[in-house]
Amino acid sequence: MIYLFTIFAPLFLAPISYLFKEKIKIFSLFYFVVLLLLSISLYTKIGDGYLLLGEFLSVEKFGFTLTLQVDKFSAIMLILTSLLLILVAISSWVENSRYFALLLLFSGAIFGVFLTTNLLWFYIFWELTLVPIFLLIGKWGAENRIYASIKFFLYTHFASMFMLIGFFLLFQNSGTFELTSISENSLENRELIWWLIFVGILVKVPSFPFHTWLPDAHVQAPAPISVLLAGVLLKMGAYALIKFIVLLFPETTETNSIILLSLGVATLFFAGLVAISTTHIKKLVAYSSISHMGLVLIAISTLTVEGLSASIYEMVAHALIISPLFLITGFMHHKTGSWEMKSYGGLMQKAPVVSSLFIFMGLASIGLPSTMGFVGELTIFISAIQSWGYGVVFVALSGIISAGYIIWTFRRTVYGEISESVEKSDWSISRMELFPILFFATLTLLFGLYPQPIFNLIEGVFK
Numbered sequence: 001m002i003y004l005f006t007i008f009a010p011l012f013l014a015p016i017s018y019l020f021k022e023k024i025k026i027f028s029l030f031y032f033v034v035l036l037l038l039s040i041s042l043y044t045k046i047g048d049g050y051l052l053l054g055e056f057l058s059v060e061k062f063g064f065t066l067t068l069q070v071d072k073f074s075a076i077m078l079i080l081t082s083l084l085l086i087l088v089a090i091s092s093w094v095e096n097s098r099y100f101a102l103l104l105l106f107s108g109a110i111f112g113v114f115l116t117t118n119l120l121w122f123y124i125f126w127e128l129t130l131v132p133i134f135l136l137i138g139k140w141g142a143e144n145r146i147y148a149s150i151k152f153f154l155y156t157h158f159a160s161m162f163m164l165i166g167f168f169l170l171f172q173n174s175g176t177f178e179l180t181s182i183s184e185n186s187l188e189n190r191e192l193i194w195w196l197i198f199v200g201i202l203v204k205v206p207s208f209p210f211h212t213w214l215p216d217a218h219v220q221a222p223a224p225i226s227v228l229l230a231g232v233l234l235k236m237g238a239y240a241l242i243k244f245i246v247l248l249f250p251e252t253t254e255t256n257s258i259i260l261l262s263l264g265v266a267t268l269f270f271a272g273l274v275a276i277s278t279t280h281i282k283k284l285v286a287y288s289s290i291s292h293m294g295l296v297l298i299a300i301s302t303l304t305v306e307g308l309s310a311s312i313y314e315m316v317a318h319a320l321i322i323s324p325l326f327l328i329t330g331f332m333h334h335k336t337g338s339w340e341m342k343s344y345g346g347l348m349q350k351a352p353v354v355s356s357l358f359i360f361m362g363l364a365s366i367g368l369p370s371t372m373g374f375v376g377e378l379t380i381f382i383s384a385i386q387s388w389g390y391g392v393v394f395v396a397l398s399g400i401i402s403a404g405y406i407i408w409t410f411r412r413t414v415y416g417e418i419s420e421s422v423e424k425s426d427w428s429i430s431r432m433e434l435f436p437i438l439f440f441a442t443l444t445l446l447f448g449l450y451p452q453p454i455f456n457l458i459e460g461v462f463k
Contacts, residue, residue, distance in 0.1 A: 223330020
């Protein structure tokens with residue numbers, strides 16, 4: 001019952017807590033800490049396969065039962081989500097009660113996504129996550145926030161319609177919406193169903209050429225909300241890809257695995273080339289984020305235990321590395337009022353701590369040894385070569401592109417002569433702003449030097 005509470009309580013707590021004004025910040029932070037502890041506790045209870053937590057709100061005639069059932073993969077995503085919500089709350093401490101009420105609402109929806117195995121309820125929670133993010137971007141975003149929020153909502157909602165049609169076809173074939181009760185071999189038109197669900201999920205990953213909603217959303221969103229977009233929503237897409245494509249349709253996915261590989265490679269290189277050509281610092285980080293999701297697609301395309309494990313590690317690494325980059329660029333924009341790199345220069349002389357963290361996280365994103373970025377990319381390259389042969393070695397060339405745009409960014413913003421906007425700005429940083437960035441950096445280094453704890457969490461997911 002307590003896990004049902006984590007889903008639906010925020011729906012009632014969000015509007016009520018809004019009345020408590022400043023106290024909602026403390027309450028939200030406390031609530032997210034409780035979610036993290038519950039998620040860790042839940043992981044320790046899971047053996048091989050699924051752990052049934054209960055069935056609720058049953059309408060048996062239509063297979064409409066809220067089945068709360070988790071495996072280790074789901075629990076890992078719950079832990080990651082809870083951790084990011086805590087850090088987002090801390091980095092958003094200056095915002096008002098309406099902002100935190102929406103964060104609470106988002107927490108309930110995203111927990112529903114990872115806790116249920118009923119496809120119809122999954123779709124409901126999948127769509128519900130759009131509402132608070134849409135409002136957070138539309139209200140607290142930058143100058144073009146209305147355009148970006150509407151594009152984000154319509155683009156992802158329209159794509160989800162394909163997934164919903166696929167789910168209804170699954171129900172028509174199997175008589176159930178319960179994921180664990182559906183077998184690929186008993187399905188008719190499974191190729192059609194596969195494509196419908198695949199396209200619906202691919203937009204959320206996002207993969208080339210369905211990625212265009214994300215850069216606009218990232219650029220216009222407040223920096224902490226960009227953390228939720230990159231660290232949670234994109235991982236929701238990769239999570240669904242593994243659950244509803246790879247594991248539900250193993251034979252069809254194996255037949256179409258070259259499509260996954262091709263899209264992964266296209267996403268990796270296209271996003272990298274766009275990043276190297278942009279002068280908008282947050283857009284650069286956004287395209288860097290998309291490029292890394294290309295690596296996740298490549299790992300998933302192997303359809304091996306090693307490759308899928310590497311994809312989950314990279315999902316965690318990507319969340320921990322890209323999130324502070326969004327926070328730092330948001331801090332830079334807040335101080336200067338500009339996103340353009342030409343407005344910066346000599347930042348190291350005025351803000352050495354922030355500049356050093358920016359350099360460290362930037363290098364981690366391109367695979368600096370001793371960081372999670374290195375371990376993630378290395379394990380993906382190894383699993384890809386094992387599955388696809390040495391023909392995929394050229395994927396490693398993407399590292400040259402990544403190094404190009406990251407080092408060039410450092411040259412234009414951190415080093416060189418001090419620009420006028422940097423010189424006249426106050427670069428003091430509060431503890432609430434600095435703590436999440438330092439925490440992300442610490443985890444990136446810790447799990448880069450000693451990645452085994454993450455792989456221990458992943459172990460058993462694909463048995």
